[in-house]
Amino acid sequence: MYLVAIAWIYVALMMAAAEASSPNGTVVGAVFTFVLYGAMPLAIVLYAMATPRRRRARRAAERQAAAPASLASAASPDQRGHAAGELVSPKREEP
Numbered sequence: 001m002y003l004v005a006i007a008w009i010y011v012a013l014m015m016a017a018a019e020a021s022s023p024n025g026t027v028v029g030a031v032f033t034f035v036l037y038g039a040m041p042l043a044i045v046l047y048a049m050a051t052p053r054r055r056r057a058r059r060a061a062e063r064q065a066a067a068p069a070s071l072a073s074a075a076s077p078d079q080r081g082h083a084a085g086e087l088v089s090p091k092r093e094e095p
Helices: 001-020 027-049 053-075
Strands: none
Touching: 001 027, 027 053
16 A cells, blocks of 8 residues: 555656746646645545544454453452452361
8 A cells, every 4th residue: 555655656746846847837836736646635545545444443442441341340249349359268177
């Protein structure tokens, strides 16, 4: 994906250089060529292509934020936040 983006910027830069160096071209025209043909469309495409990645990251963050609360309730069966008592009762010894 980034290889295509780099190639697109290179082509837009060469178009801008051709605009600036031509006898009828101007530097302002070159800047507009680079921005309108290169930077702005590329920014829109890269933003749109990164949407699934942002969505996955947001869902993972939501799951991670919700996970500690469910783990805390599973660790304390009395629901009061106290540590669970001993799971194995002490061995009874006869005197």
